[in-house]
Amino acid sequence: METWAPMSIENSNLRVRFAPSPTGALHIGGARTALYNWLAARHGEGTFVLRIEDTDLERSTPENVAQILDALRWLELDWDEGPYSQVGRAEEHAAALQKLLDSGAAYRDSATADDVKAWKAEHGADRGYRGTPSADGSGAIRLRVPDEGDTVVDDLIRGEVRFPNRSYDDFVIARGDGSVLYNFAVAVDDADMGITEVIRGDDHLSNTPKQLLVFEALGIEPPRYGHVPLLHGPDGKKLSKRHGAASVQELRDAGYLPAAIRNYVALLGWGPGDDETLLSTDELVARFRPEDVGTSSAVFDEKKLRWMNGRYMREMPIDEYTEAVRVFVEAETAGRPLNEERFSFGCEIVQEKAQTLQEVWPLIRFLFEPPVQDxxxxxxxxxxxxxxxxxxxxxxxxxxxxxxxxxxxxxxxxxxxxxxxxxxxxxxxxxxxxxxxxxxxxxxxxxxxxxxxxxxxxxxxxxxxxxxxxxxxxxxxxxxxxxx
RNA sequence: GGCCCCGUGGUGUAACGGUUAGCACGCCAGGUUUUCAACCUGGAAGCGCGGGUUCGACUCCCGCCGGGGCUACCA
Missing domain, CATH: 1.10.10.350 (Arc Repressor Mutant, subunit A)
Known part of the structure; x- marks a missing residue:
């Protein structure tokens, strides 16, 4: 049994990408994935590409795209290329699709979802569906998946993970109308964009063999993959929009600082190796290596973020801190002008106390309003x-x-x-x-x-x-x- | 059901064959003290279970249990 030794990507000229699906706001988990990619790129001479996976026309909205970009900018995770729209690359997808059709690596299959289900009932649960080309050239386009052998993901973080090919369906890569599906579009895009390392959530690990199969069919060298563990809610369930999954804008509105969020989120699944907890963004850039990311899922703990945010607030230059507070105060006072001297003095005397920007105003509002009735x-x-x-x-x-x-x-x-x-x-x-x-x-x-x-x-x-x-x-x- | 991933205190992590299992948040107690917070000191709290391998396992192997992901003409 060989031991898998991770290859350091320390000084390589890598190209990474963050490819969110605009089906909702960017939440803490997505922010972490974005941060890891950004850190990997900034660590070396890398390029950080932003791509919007908007091929799900049903759920993708321009509002969500805007919100995601806004969140990334606020977090100061700047990208070097993009944002590219996946739907905007329809021509490239069509060309790749035609290539696979021509080579016979993909075929049209008129089988319906029910047909596939029936086929599986007959052939066993561990057996992927195998279709037959439709006579009339109609139906969805499927990729041929071999029955034999394994597809191996040489994961940056987890090492080798083997997936038996026979357990995968001849999966659909494009709908009957020619519109492409995720696992196909991602592979084509990553190939076209010259992505060298794909750092993404664990939920994609099982999809990776499919994408590898597409690369193989296309005859293109695939990127290296690194799957970071998912973030879970306090209940241990996958973090989602529903529960506990704070969106980036919610964290902003709650008075957290971008630098504190970057520091905190970086530590969710990754550590510098020593006992350091407070790490500036420069230090994160210098010390982060994707291969050092852990393998087990983590739980977002707002208490610790609060503590860390307080530390960052106290270390902020007074002027910067005061201006950061101002945004929150204006939201409370509806534009009513405040006595500047009093305001900055007020901010100053609570800098040591507050843990979030939001907490400042309640402590100093008595300077501008009559005493509360308690x-x-x-x-x-x-x-x-x-x-x-x-x-x-x-x-x-x-x-x-x-x-x-x-x-x-x-x-x-x-x-x-x-x-x-x-x-x-x-x-x-x-x-x-x-x-x-x-x-x-x-x-x-x-x-x-x-x-x-x-x-x-x-x-x-x-x-x-x-x-x-x-x-x-x-x-x-x-x-x-x-x-x- | 099938395929795959994961499992150190409440939470995030370190140690990776030999340590009193370290650090941080949180929690509890005490201190400071004009409130709250901050800050200081101390404390409780952990290797999921069972087998192996080994002189010795948190660390290696197997099984189990638990959690999670994928299994869409979603991403």
Missing amino acids: EKAWRKVMKGDAARALTEVEAALIELPDGGEGPNGDGFTIDSVQSAVEPLPEKLGLGPGKVFQPIRVAITGTTISPGIFESVAALGREETLARIESASSRLRDAVETDSE
Whole structure:
């Protein structure tokens, strides 16, 4: 028994392709396949070709094509050639088809699906259908498949996989009207486009012998294949549009960064070999080799993506990060202009906290809108010494000199606010939470916010004092009501 | 049913004949502490099962079980 040694494609001048079928949005699994191809190409002097497998006229739509291209661009997976449309290559397909018909490698067969079923019932389940050329030249076009021998896929990732020819049908390569089918079109296109390595999902492994058979019939040297394991949903089932299969646009809308997605998705089935987890795209390009991709299916785990995304957000240059957040904020504010100083300051003070871009706005919206009404938070915090604490806080804050510094140009900076407020708990003989939480609820309406000094500095003198006064007032009213 | 692929903690992975089975996310506990998050420390948690081969198997072989893919005049 020989051991199969993977041949490195390290420095070869390869041509790879990503060939999605536009029957839906690009989801995380497709994105990973695209990424692997892209990485393989960028790793060397390779060429990344994009081809749209749109021969299924029933389900392919221009909208889906646009969405897929949009997703790839957003992920920054740029292609060097294409996008080619498979249906746009009808002439080439027809020529190849005619060649096979002429050579006798393919033939017209008038058998219907029912005929084939009946034939199989008679010949056994492990026996592929073998037809006979129709006398009148009608019917679908089938490829002749030999009964003997195996078709061997020398897979980059899995090694040799043998498929007995007799288990394959003389499969249909073109409909009666001459329109070609997937397994034929793919082979012709990969041949014409000079594809050297086909990196694609595991679901195609069983199709590969068919495509190899087409190459053989055409007398063309086939590319090398590498089948990456499928991604499964949390339920262990194949990832699809139905369940858990986050589309790329959904991930974008959820506030994930392209770089984080690339990093995370690359690690689904592939590892750099050491214990590194955070890998920049440059590092991925440098270290990725398709032959190192694993063989078992993986499950998409959004928790880890979130963590990783948070890491990327914290490492982003502040300006870049702020601009990335802006898109999400605009979606929330419907174009209402925001105070720029406050906005960028707000972004800055939550950069360490948020794990997705989407999480930023909820944390800073109090800077642009009245406090939210969170009665539960109010009841929990605004009791006991809260009123006394707020009175002291207000007094301390009023004393702060207005030197013009700070995000609002009113003397409120993180440092100045801190110097004014931090000593209060001790002075009042209260725990820090007894002082700071009431401030938080007073200015934001809830118990979740950025750091309290940061929040007050961001809100600024006028608005902070107004909100504290408003809260104090409500507390006084409550006391009067109680004493009645 | 047939053909094929896969099987290390909840998840992603490392080790590939000899390690206390490593790392990361998550989880739990503690720390920091003004909330949440982040951050720090610690912890629980794994080689699907059964046979072989071997002085020795997560690692090699076989069977079983489990999961998945394909089996269209879909891609």
